[in-house]
Each structure stands twice: as structure tokens, then as C-alpha cells.
Amino acid sequence: MQEMIKNMEMAQAMDFDALASPKEGQIDARTLARKKGVGMTALAFGKGEGLPPHAAPGDAFVYIHRGTALVTIGGKTVEVKAGQVVAMPANVTHEVMAKEDMSMLLVVVKTCGNKSI
Numbered sequence: 001m002q003e004m005i006k007n008m009e010m011a012q013a014m015d016f017d018a019l020a021s022p023k024e025g026q027i028d029a030r031t032l033a034r035k036k037g038v039g040m041t042a043l044a045f046g047k048g049e050g051l052p053p054h055a056a057p058g059d060a061f062v063y064i065h066r067g068t069a070l071v072t073i074g075g076k077t078v079e080v081k082a083g084q085v086v087a088m089p090a091n092v093t094h095e096v097m098a099k100e101d102m103s104m105l106l107v108v109v110k111t112c113g114n115k116s117i
Contacts, residue, residue, distance in 0.1 A: 005033050005040070016065045020044035022101035027051075039108040045069075050097035058110030060088040067102025091096070 030081035033040040059110045073094045078082040088094045
């Protein structure tokens with residue numbers, strides 16, 4: 001059977017920090033799923049680290065697990081803290097910057113043909 005989620009143990013509880021944890025001056029990332037209609041990645045950023053402005057072909061959902069991020073979407077910046085989520089629409093420029101050490105779960109949902117997953 002083909003696994004849809006990879007790079008982590010199945011049927012076992014684990015700490016999020018085992019997937020990705022902040023390191024000074026670095027971005028830590030672990031791809032958990034990358035399929036035609038969906039991508040899921042655990043990311044961690046040291047304070048001041050981030051992803052430069054870019055646009056993605058799908059809607060993005062970000063859950064901040066630890067710390068605080070400044071997320072800019074279409075020129076509007078919002079502060080997102082641990083336990084909060086933010087959604088970013090497809091094809092709109094956005095960026096993520098760690099205000100302090102932070103970790104997050106990123107899920108991107110894309111269309112497959114004429115329908116979305």
C-alpha cells in the first residue's frame with residue numbers, strides 16, 4: 001500500500017518538534033506529503049528567518065505551533081501566534097518571517113483538473 005504521508009512514523013504519537021524545530025540562522029523543513037492536489041510540510045524558522053515573497057498555485061493554510069510569525073499576504077501583514085492559523089489565497093504574493101523562533105505546519109491545496117481536492 002502506498003503511503004500518502006511520509007517522513008514520520010505512522011500510528012504513533014510524536015512531538016511536533018521532532019518533525020521540525022527552530023535553529024538559529026536556519027530554516028528546518030520536513031515534507032510530509034506532496035501529491036497532485038495537496039502538499040503538507042512541517043517548517044521551523046530561527047528568529048529573523050523566513051520565506052521571501054512568492055505566490056503559490058494553491059490555497060495555503062498555516063498553523064503556528066510555536067512562536068510568532070509575521071505573515072504578509074497581498075501587502076497586508078498580520079501577526080500570527082502559537083495556536084493560531086492563517087489562510088493565504090492561491091496566486092497572491094505572500095511571505096512568512098519569524099518574529100521569534102517559530103514552527104508551523106503548512107498545507108497547500110491545489111486544483112486537480114476542474115475540481116479541487
